[in-house]
Structure formats: C-alpha cells, structure tokens
Amino acid sequence: xxxxxxxxxxxxxxxxxxxxxxxxxxxxxxxxxxxxxxxxxxxxxxxxxxxxxxxxxxxxxxxxxxxxxxxxxxxxxxxxxxxxxxxxxxxxxxxxxxxxxxxxxxxxxxxxxxxxxxxxxxxxxxxxxxxxxxxxxxxxxxxxxxxxxxxxxxxxxxxxxxxxxxxxxxxxxxxxxxxxxxxxxxxxxxxxxxxxxxxxxxxxxxxxxxxxxxxxxxxxxxxxxxxxxxxxxxxxxxxxxxxxxxxxxxxxxxxxxxxxxxxxxxxxxxxxxxxxxxxxxxxxxxxxxxxxxxxxxxxxxxxxxxxxxxxxxxxxxxxxxxxxxxxxxxxxxxxxxxxxxxxxxxxxxxxxxxxxxx
Amino acid sequence: xxxxxxxxxxxxxxxxxxxxxxxxxxxxxxxxxxxxxxxxxxxxxxxxxxxxxxxxxxxxxxxxxxxxxxxxxxxxxxxxxxxxxxxxxxxxxxxxxxxxxxxxxxxxxxxxxxxxxxxxxxxxxxxxxxxxxxxxxxxxxxxxxxxxxxxxxxxxxxxxxxxxxxxxxxxxxxxxxxxxxxxxxxxxxxxxxxxxxxxxxxxxxxxxxxxxxxxxxxxxxxxxxxxxxxxxxxxxxxxxxxxxxxxxxxxxxxxxxxxxxxxxxxxxxxxxxxxxxxxxxxxxxxxxxxxxxxxxxxxxxxxxxxxxxxxxxxxxxxxxxxxxxxxxxxxxxxxxxxxxxxxxxxxxxxxxxxxxxxxxxxxxxxxxxxxxxxxxxxxxxxxxxxxxxxxxxxxxxxxxxxxxxxxxxxxxxxxxxxxxxxxxxxxxxxxxxxxxxxxxxxxxxxxxxxxxxxxxxxxxxxxxxxxxxxxxxxxxxxxxxxxxxxxxxxxxxxxxxxxxxxxxxxxxxxxxxxxxxxxxxxxxxxxxxxxxxxxxxx
Numbered sequence: 084x085x086x087x088x089x090x091x092x093x094x095x096x097x098x099x100x101x102x103x104x105x106x107x108x109x110x111x112x113x114x115x116x117x118x119x120x121x122x123x124x125x126x127x128x129x130x131x132x133x134x135x136x137x138x139x140x141x142x143x144x145x146x147x148x149x150x151x152x153x154x155x156x157x158x159x160x161x162x163x164x165x166x167x168x169x170x171x172x173x174x175x176x177x178x179x180x181x182x183x184x185x186x187x188x189x190x191x192x193x194x195x196x197x198x199x200x201x202x203x204x205x206x207x208x209x210x211x212x213x214x215x216x217x218x219x220x221x222x223x224x225x226x227x228x229x230x231x232x233x234x235x236x237x238x239x240x241x242x243x244x245x246x247x248x249x250x251x252x253x254x255x256x257x258x259x260x261x262x263x264x265x266x267x268x269x270x271x272x273x274x275x276x277x278x279x280x281x282x283x284x285x286x287x288x289x290x291x292x293x294x295x296x297x298x299x300x301x302x303x304x305x306x307x308x309x310x311x312x313x314x315x316x317x318x319x320x321x322x323x324x325x326x327x328x329x330x331x332x333x334x335x336x337x338x339x340x341x342x343x344x345x346x347x348x349x350x351x352x353x354x355x356x357x358x359x360x361x362x363x364x365x366x367x368x369x370x371x372x373x374x375x376x377x378x379x380x381x382x383x384x385x386x387x388x389x390x391x392x393x394x395x396x397x398x399x400x401x402x403x404x405x406x407x408x409x410x411x412x413x414x415x416x417x418x419x420x421x422x423x424x425x426x427x428x429x430x431x432x433x434x435x436x437x438x439x440x441x
Numbered sequence: 442x443x444x445x446x447x448x449x450x451x452x453x454x455x456x457x458x459x460x461x462x463x464x465x466x467x468x469x470x471x472x473x474x475x476x477x478x479x480x481x482x483x484x485x486x487x488x489x490x491x492x493x494x495x496x497x498x499x500x501x502x503x504x505x506x507x508x509x510x511x512x513x514x515x516x517x518x519x520x521x522x523x524x525x526x527x528x529x530x531x532x533x534x535x536x537x538x539x540x541x542x543x544x545x546x547x548x549x550x551x552x553x554x555x556x557x558x559x560x561x562x563x564x565x566x567x568x569x570x571x572x573x574x575x576x577x578x579x580x581x582x583x584x585x586x587x588x589x590x591x592x593x594x595x596x597x598x599x600x601x602x603x604x605x606x607x608x609x610x611x612x613x614x615x616x617x618x619x620x621x622x623x624x625x626x627x628x629x630x631x632x633x634x635x636x637x638x639x640x641x642x643x644x645x646x647x648x649x650x651x652x653x654x655x656x657x658x659x660x661x662x663x664x665x666x667x668x669x670x671x672x673x674x675x676x677x678x679x680x681x682x683x684x685x686x687x688x689x690x691x692x693x694x695x696x697x698x699x700x701x702x703x704x705x706x707x708x709x710x711x712x713x714x715x716x717x718x719x720x721x722x723x724x725x726x727x728x729x730x731x732x733x734x735x736x737x738x739x740x741x742x743x744x745x746x747x748x749x750x751x752x753x754x755x756x757x758x759x760x761x762x763x764x765x766x767x768x769x770x771x772x773x774x775x776x777x778x779x780x781x782x783x784x785x786x787x788x789x790x791x792x793x794x795x796x797x798x799x800x801x802x803x804x805x806x807x808x809x810x811x812x813x814x815x816x817x818x819x820x821x822x823x824x825x826x827x828x829x830x831x832x833x834x835x836x837x838x839x840x841x842x843x844x845x846x847x848x849x850x851x852x853x854x855x856x857x858x859x860x861x862x863x864x865x866x867x868x869x870x871x872x873x874x875x876x877x878x879x880x881x882x883x884x885x886x887x888x889x890x891x892x893x894x895x896x897x898x899x900x901x902x903x904x905x906x907x908x909x910x911x912x913x914x915x916x917x918x919x920x921x922x923x924x925x926x927x928x929x930x931x932x933x934x935x936x937x938x939x940x941x942x943x944x945x946x947x948x949x950x951x952x953x954x955x956x957x958x959x960x961x962x963x964x965x966x967x968x969x970x971x972x973x974x975x976x977x978x979x
Binding site: 115170179191194202206213214220269274278296316365407436437441 | 555620628634648700705709716719743746769807932969
C-alpha cells in the first residue's frame with residue numbers, strides 16, 4: 084500500500100519494464116535500452132503549505148470552506164423560493180425566462196458551494212504531500228496463471244469439450260443458427276409492402292390540381308407572375324391518411340419564367356405551361372427540401388448541403404454533392420384555368436436508392 | 442474469523458459507536474472491508490489534463506439525472522395532436538405528441554426548460570470532454586500497453602455518446618431534428634444493396650412514418666445508456682487495475698504511482714469537482730438558451746431554414762457529405778451507386794477505424810512488449826504527435842465544412858469558394874500539419890537537449906577581461922533536468938534475415954513503417970554527455 088515517499092533506489096525510468104512476478108522479461112522491441120541514463124534524483128524536498136505552518140491561516144481556510152458550504156445551503160433554499168416566487172404564467176414568455184433563470188441560479192449556487200468548498204478543503208487543509216504506491220505487472224503471477232490453466236484443463240477434461248468433436252461442432256452449429264429467428268423477427272418493423280414500389284409513386288396523378296402549401300387552395304396560371312415561386316402540394320393531400328409521408332414525396336416548387344428562358348429537352352415540350360414549371364422540392368442528394376429560390380438567377384439552393392439546381396436548364400445540378408436534376412412534374416391547366424398535373428412524376432423523387440433504376 | 446475488540450483507552454462517543462456498529466453490520470454481511478482496504482488509499486496522480494475524463498464521467502451523471510426528470514413528462518409518440526399548451530404562437534397547430542410534450546416541458550412545467558437545457562448542455566459537454574480526453578490520452582501515449590483495450594473501450598464510449606446525442610436530438614420531432622432524420626434516411630438509402638430496406642424497416646414504412654420517435658426513444662433511454670454504463674464500468678475497473686499513468690518527474694518511475702490517496706484527498710477533490718461540473722452546467726443552462734424547438738416549429742417535410750446546423754459533434758459527418766464533388770453517382774448493372782454517400786461513409790469509417798486501432802498499430806511498429814506507465818510529453822514522440830495533428834486537422838476541416846454556408850454568409854465569401862477551399866484543405870491540411878508538427882516537436886526536443894547540456898540563458902551579460910561579452914548560462918537543478926532527459930527512445934527496425942535466411946514481405950513492410958516513425962530521432966541526454974558538457978564549461 085501507499086508509503087510516504089518510498090525508497091526510489093534502484094528505480095526504473097520511463098524506458099524500463101515494471102516488476103513482473105517471476106515472468107520472463109518482455110521484449111523492448113525497437114526501443115533503445117539506455118545503459119548510461121541520467122539517474123532519477125528522487126523526490127524533491129517537501130514544501131509545506133502556509134496552512135501547515137500557520138495555525139491562523141489554517142483556521143481562516145477552515146472558515147472559508149465552511150462559508151462555501153453555508154452559501155450552498157443558501158443557494159438551495161433560494162432555488163426552492165424561486166420555484167414559487169417565479170411561477171410560469173401561461174402565455175408569458177418573460178415568466179418562463181425568470182423561472183428558468185432564478186431556479187437555475189439557486190441550484191447553481193447550491194452545487195458550486197459544495198464543489199468549490201470540497202476542492203478547497205482538499206487542497207488547503209488535507210494532507211498535502213504526495214504519497215507513493217508501487218506498481219506491479221498487470222499480468223497475473225505465474226502461480227495464478229498456472230491455476231487458471233489448470234481450471235480450463237480440468238473443465239476440458241471433465242466435459243470432454245476438446246475430445247468429443249461431434250458434440251463440440253454440433254453445439255457451435257446450433258449456437259450459430261439460434262440468432263436466425265431474431266433476424267426474421269425484425270421484418271415486421273415495417274408493413275408488408277415493398278419499399279421499392281412505394282418509392283416510385285407519389286400522391287400526384289393525372290388531373291390533380293396544384294394547391295398552395297399549406298392552405299390547400301388551388302392555383303390559377305394567372306396567379307403567377309414572371310419570377311414568382313409557389314410552394315405546392317397536391318389537392319387533397321391535407322386530408323389524406325398519411326399526410327406527412329405523402330408530403331415528403333409530393334412537395335413541389337412552382338416557378339414562372341419567360342418561356343424563351345427555358346431550355347426544354349426533347350419529350351418535355353408540353354410539361355410546362357407558358358413558362359410555368361413544377362419541380363420536386365425534395366433534394367436528389369439526401370432528401371432535404373430544396374427551399375431557397377434565387378429569383379435573379381433562377382437557381383435553387385438546398386440549405387442542407389448546398390447543392391444548386393438551375394431551373395432554366397430543367398433543374399440540372401450546377402454545384403454540390405447531388406448528381407441528378409430535380410424530377411419535373413408535367414403540368415397543364417384545366418378548363419377553369421387552374422394548374423393541374425398531367426401525370427405523376429416520371430421517375431422516383433428524392434434521394435437515390437439502390438433499386439432506383441429497376 | 443474472530444475479532445478481538447481493540448483496547449480502547451478513550452471511551453467512544455455515541456457517533457463513533459454508531460459508525461462502528463454500522464460498519465460492522467455491513468462488513469459482516471458484505472465483506473466490504475476488503476474493498477475499502479484495497480481501494481481506500483489507492484494513489485491517484487495529479488495533473489490538470491487528467492480531469493478531462495472526469496468531466497466526461499460527471500457530465501454523464503448530470504445527463505442521467507436531468508434525463509430521468511424529462512422522461513416523466515416526455516411523450517415519445519408521433520400521434521398528431523393539436524397543440525393546446527401555453528405557447529401562444531403555436532396554439533392550435535397540428536404536431537406530434539412528442540413535439541407537444543416537449544413544448545409542455547418548456548412552457549408549462551416549472552423548471553422543465555431548465556432541465557431540458559441542462560440535459561442538452563451536459564450532452565454537448567459530455568461528447569466534447571470525451572473528445573478532449575481521447576486527445577490527452579493519444580498525445581501522451583497513455584494508450585500503450587497495458588491500456589490498449591481501455592483505449593478501445595473509451596473509443597466505443599465516444600461513438601455511443603454521439604449515438605446518444607443524435608437519438609436525443611431527434612426526439613422532439615421539431616423541424617430541425619426532422620430534417621436531421623431526413624438526412625439520415627437519405628444516407629441510409631444510399632447504402633448499396635440493403636439501404637432501401639434498412640431505411641424502410643428503421644422508419645416503419647416510408648419516411649418519416651409514425652414509429653421513429655418511439656424507436657429512437659427506447660434506444661436513447663434504455664439500450665444505449667445501459668451499454669454506456671456497462672462500458673464505463675469496465676473502463677473504470679481497468680483504470681483501477683492498471684493504475685493511472687503519470688508524467689515523468691523526480692522520484693516518479695515506471696514502477697510507482699505518486700499522488701494523493703483516494704481517502705480523503707482525491708475523493709474530496711473528485712467529489713467536489715462533480716459538484717463544480719454540475720454547477721457550471723446548471724449556470725450555463727439557466728443563462729443560455731439551447732435548441733429552442735418552438736422557434737423551428739413542428740416537423741414538416743416541405744420547409745427548411747437556411748443555416749441549419751446539427752449539434753457540434755455530428756458536424757464532421759455533415760461536412761463530409763458537403764465536400765463530395767459534383768456528380769459522384771452512377772448506374773452499374775441496373776443498380777444505383779451513390780458514391781456521394783458511399784465515399785463519405787467509407788472515409789469516415791476508415792478514419793474512426795484508425796482512431797480505434799491506433800494503439801495496436803503503434804505496438805506492432807515498435808514491437809515493444811513492456812508496460813508503460815509514464816506518460817510521454819507529446820514532443821518526445823514526434824511522429825505520433827504529428828499523426829495526431831494531421832488527424833485533428835482532418836476532423837477540423839470536415840467540421841468547418843459543416844458550416845460552409847455560415848462561413849460564406851458571415852465572411853461574405855462565395856459558397857463555392859468555401860467548399861473548394863475546404864476540399865483542398867481536407868487533403869493538404871493534414872499533410873502540412875503533419876510536417877509542421879513533426880518539425881516543431883524535433884525542434885523542441887533539440888531545445889530540451891540544449892538546455893539539459895548547457896543550461897538555460899540567465900539573461901546576465903558579462904564582459905570578460907579581454908572585452909568579449911558572453912551571456913551566463915545557468916545549470917538546471919537535478920529535478921528540472923530529470924524532466925527533460927527521462928523519455929523513451931526508439932530506433933528504426935533493422936531488417937534481418939530469419940532462421941531460414943529469408944526476409945519476409947511483412948518484415949520489410951514493418952521496417953519501412955518503423956523507419957518512417959523513428960528515422961528522425963533525438964536521443965535523450967545521457968549521464969556521460971552531462972559530465973562531458975560540465976567539463977567543457979569549467
């Protein structure tokens with residue numbers, strides 16, 4: 084156990100192994116074993132603290148520590164008082180702030196009083212000089228290790244674990260197979276459907292009106308001026324059973340540009356209506372909403388990972404980690420002039436997944 | 442066993458008699474005196490950097506206490522409710538029960554907001570202190586034999602702490618945490634072969650579903666804490682078995698531990714320190730707001746605000762996603778390969794794997810099988826310290842990249858410029874840091890050597906009779922000298938043929954790694970050199 088400044092004669096420096104119980108010496112590897120090292124000078128003389136020398140200071144420090152403990156009591160009491168004196172009044176933010184602040188400050192004083200007091204007690208008044216304890220190798224003594232080996236040998240002999248190979252192998256086989264049910268048990272974490280099929284469809288279908296997010300009021304083509312943008316959800320989404328899941332796939336951004344500014348690719352000529360285009364709002368990188376529309380450049384920016392899409396060029400990626408353009412929703416107008424979808428998206432929206440192209 | 446009552450000269454007071462009887466009662470039923478004898482006067486060395494692990498431990502206790510309070514009020518359910526609590530701006534809004542109960546904790550339960558903020562601040566401190574603790578252990582080589590396993594357990598704790606943080610962050614089901622989950626969903630979906638199904642099963646259907654909060658909740662309050670507590674238990678047990686490392690100092694050797702005993706000095710300091718940590722967290726929590734979910738509103742897949750940030754410790758992963766160059770996705774054999782997801786996952790995986798296994802790698806290079814209980818000064822292991830600096834730089838660049846948009850807006854830079862700079866820094870930063878650090882370490886070692894041999898500059902200029910001016914150098918005393926000369930020294934491995942006269946590829950590889958590690962070395966000053974230099978000076 085701990086001695087007071089034990090003898091350090093024959094001490095070992097950093098580059099020596101610790102004493103082992105009769106174990107073979109450990110290899111030092113590529114370490115240079117010094118033969119001519121500077122000797123360890125041993126402990127420096129102990130310097131007493133002022134509290135060790137002057138009983139008056141000692142008494143003074145004692146009072147200081149107990150003052151901290153008394154302050155702690157005051158703090159804890161103040162916290163209880165604050166709990167009642169600063170109640171939360173419904174709708175009043177200031178009352179919430181006061182409750183948090185004064186309750187918290189009371190508890191803080193209660194805790195810091197004990198903490199600072201105890202640490203100061205330890206540093207100023209408790210026995211101040213270092214004690215020494217010897218280390219021994221972590222490895223068990225040779226005797227203990229021999230006993231441990233014997234335990235296993237006896238266990239092996241009694242059970243025949245090493246000898247009875249059929250028994251051993253069938254047991255290992257059984258143990259390997261037992262967790263299998265656990266794997267299938269997790270299948271019903273999700274419903275029976277195939278996620279790949281689900282991911283390929285959204286709420287949109289032919290003739291469905293484009294409506295404002297979140298109110299759900301339909302949008303006329305004439306409501307959009309050039310350069311304006313609308314957050315759009317499909318008609319009836321707010322009343323659907325899986326509102327949030329559907330919204331996570333069906334959110335659309337509607338923008339009107341000058342028709343001549345749009346670069347329309349082959350096959351998509353009738354997907355816009357007089358310069359009004361609708362794109363999925365779900366980023367093709369990891370699925371954040373691409374919510375920031377820059378009116379002057381017609382660029383869309385994803386605030387999560389800064390992928391940028393160019394609306395003029397069918398939402399092609401112009402910067403950032405996303406690879407694919409935002410999928411376009413083909414739109415037109417109905418007889419009353421409201422914008423409607425011509426169909427669902429023609430490709431899966433949102434982040435890529437393994438079976439996306441299947 | 443029979444016990445003979447001690448021959449008491451003085452009669453005992455009532456208090457003493459009670460304590461004695463109680464101790465006897467417990468010992469006769471638990472044999473606890475053995476434990477007290479074993480650990481009661483155990484010696485703990487003292488150094489400020491040894492407190493970092495304590496900060497982690499104590500902030501974890503604060504997390505447990507405040508978290509238990511929160512579970513009494515939190516409702517881990519995604520059932521849609523209309524908020525009817527006292528926060529006026531959100532009244533009548535549809536949100537999940539999880540979000541509504543979070544608002545109730547904040548606005549209708551006295552001390553609830555304080556507890557939420559204590560919990561969140563303590564969590565941030567928990568991860569931060571584990572990180573700093575790991576850096577301390579790394580840079581002082583305190584992971585060497587016999588502590589490699591404890592390093593690994595500590596690493597597991599670091600990962601678990603981040604997992605706890607992320608699951609907890611996701612529970613209130615507010616706009617910010619919902620977007621965080623959306624990003625997780627997108628990343629999981631990008632994993633080849635199994636991604637789509639893992640995401641589907643995790644969320645209990647299509648994102649976001651109605652199950653994820655309750656599932657994360659059970660991980661957050663039961664499974665992960667149970668594993669963390671078990672891992673901390675093993676971590677502490679191994680600490681007691683291995684005893685703490687200490688820095689080189691006069692009288693300190695690889696064979697002893699010098700410091701204060703558990704009872705009473707260390708216990709008072711450590712116990713008091715717990716209260717200080719708790720107090721400081723409470724002070725921060727009562728004066729600084731954190732995660733004001735009512736400002737973000739309930740989760741909705743459509744809106745998101747600019748400048749979204751994860752909690753700090755997730756930043757490095759988010760930054761890795763941001764730094765992928767455009768176009769890293771392709772289709773092979775009809776399947777989609779999202780390298781913009783796979784690459785960050787693989788790179789981060791490799792990075793943390795190196796962290797986890799570093800002690801075993803270094804042990805293989807040195808081949809040193811001895812126990813090491815004297816902590817290195819970082820300068821005395823230049824290559825290790827340089828590798829550490831490179832790792833820190835790599836992490837820091839990823840972390841900064843997670844704020845690329847904020848860097849751009851605050852410093853009026855273009856977002857493209859910030860991203861491209863971070864991409865360049867991610868590759869060149871660690872290399873530059875490696876070389877600078879290594880040179881600085883070697884320089885400091887040379888300086889130590891110089892001071893050990895020739896003393897330090899006293900600032901006293903003397904004019905010699907023949908007119909020459911010299912500065913008088915003062916010799917160090919033996920105690921100061923010892924700190925400068927007592928450290929480990931390794932040589933590069935020499936490849937030698939084995940018994941069959943062959944040199945294996947493995948040997949060659951180890952020799953080249955060893956050369957890289959130890960080629961530039963400054964040997965510690967020997968006694969002979971000291972004496973020689975004394976002769977020169979006199």
